[in-house]
Amino acid sequence: MSRIQATFDALQAAGRTALIPYVTAGFPFADITPALMHGMVEAGVDVIELGVPFSDPMADGPVIQKAGEKALSLGVGLAQVLEMVRIFRQRNKTTPVVLMGYANPVERYEQQHGKGAFARHAQDAGVDGLLIVDYPPEECVEFAAELRAHGIDMIFLLAPTSTPERMAQVARVASGYVYYVSLKGVTGSAALDTAEVAAMLPRIREHVKIPVGVGFGIRDAATAQAVGQVADAVVIGSRIIGLIDGQPHERVVGITVDFLRQVRKALDTPSDDIKR
Numbered sequence: 001m002s003r004i005q006a007t008f009d010a011l012q013a014a015g016r017t018a019l020i021p022y023v024t025a026g027f028p029f030a031d032i033t034p035a036l037m038h039g040m041v042e043a044g045v046d047v048i049e050l051g052v053p054f055s056d057p058m059a060d061g062p063v064i065q066k067a068g069e070k071a072l073s074l075g076v077g078l079a080q081v082l083e084m085v086r087i088f089r090q091r092n093k094t095t096p097v098v099l100m101g102y103a104n105p106v107e108r109y110e111q112q113h114g115k116g117a118f119a120r121h122a123q124d125a126g127v128d129g130l131l132i133v134d135y136p137p138e139e140c141v142e143f144a145a146e147l148r149a150h151g152i153d154m155i156f157l158l159a160p161t162s163t164p165e166r167m168a169q170v171a172r173v174a175s176g177y178v179y180y181v182s183l184k185g186v187t188g189s190a191a192l193d194t195a196e197v198a199a200m201l202p203r204i205r206e207h208v209k210i211p212v213g214v215g216f217g218i219r220d221a222a223t224a225q226a227v228g229q230v231a232d233a234v235v236i237g238s239r240i241i242g243l244i245d246g247q248p249h250e251r252v253v254g255i256t257v258d259f260l261r262q263v264r265k266a267l268d269t270p271s272d273d274i275k276r
Helices: 003-014 033-042 062-073 078-089 103-113 117-125 141-149 164-173 194-205 221-228 238-244 249-268
Strands: 018-024 048-051 097-101 129-132 153-155 178-181 212-215 233-236
Touching: 003 018, 018 033, 018 062, 018 212, 018 238, 018 249, 033 048, 033 078, 033 249, 048 062, 048 078, 062 238, 078 097, 078 103, 078 117, 103 117, 103 129, 117 141, 141 153, 164 194, 178 194, 194 212, 194 221, 221 233, 221 249, 233 238, 233 249, 238 249
Parallel strands: 018 048, 018 233, 048 097, 097 129, 129 153, 178 212, 212 233
Antiparallel strands: none
16 A cells, blocks of 8 residues: 555544645755655645656746746756655655656656666655646556556646546546646636535546545635645645745744644634535
8 A cells, every 4th residue: 555545544534634735846945855844744744745846837837936946956856856755754754755747857867767767766765656747647557557566656637627538537547646726727826716626526526536635726724724624635835835935944944834734723623614
């Protein structure tokens, strides 16, 4: 059983919603990420999504684009991200880590290190999942199987515009969890309509039998609480990046921990506004 599945099984048994923060690896400082990951675990997160910096992140808004550019300028690429996970794993053997990014860095890594190298090296580092924004499910069945053979889940996006056919395609290939992009547009681009999310998730679950996380537009504890009533996981990214942007090194972890503790508390004390 993968760490991701074990985590969601335990959360489901406890009646809790997963909290999944996203941070760009190597931002805002090249050496901060392992310490930031440990701080997030202390704050009560369940899975960590690490963004792999890329020069053309088409699904990301200006906040995460800026973070990626900064990390790239500090020399952080996929090899460095794997090393960050390896360092994190020296102290934490249980919290799932998902890499989120684009096809180009993975394909370039394979060109440099040989076919199949990414899955092997990611497994060795302690990666549990991979979400490639520009890999549609119908084009990466073989790659998803290769990842699963190395204990890594392939995670896919669904959107408000996803058809039942697309949901079924994703369901055939995905493992771990599915990430529902709750907004049309890029990350951090608009306000979230929780009623629309609540209406969409039952349609997704007609096809997808693994957990469904919701991200894009979740910016505070109240929004996370509302989404957490209907979703298996809440994903928060742009808000965290915005909070730590421009902060001195010694404040980055503390600011992130304080924010995520508020979100965790809200998720564990659900309101009665939206029923599962």
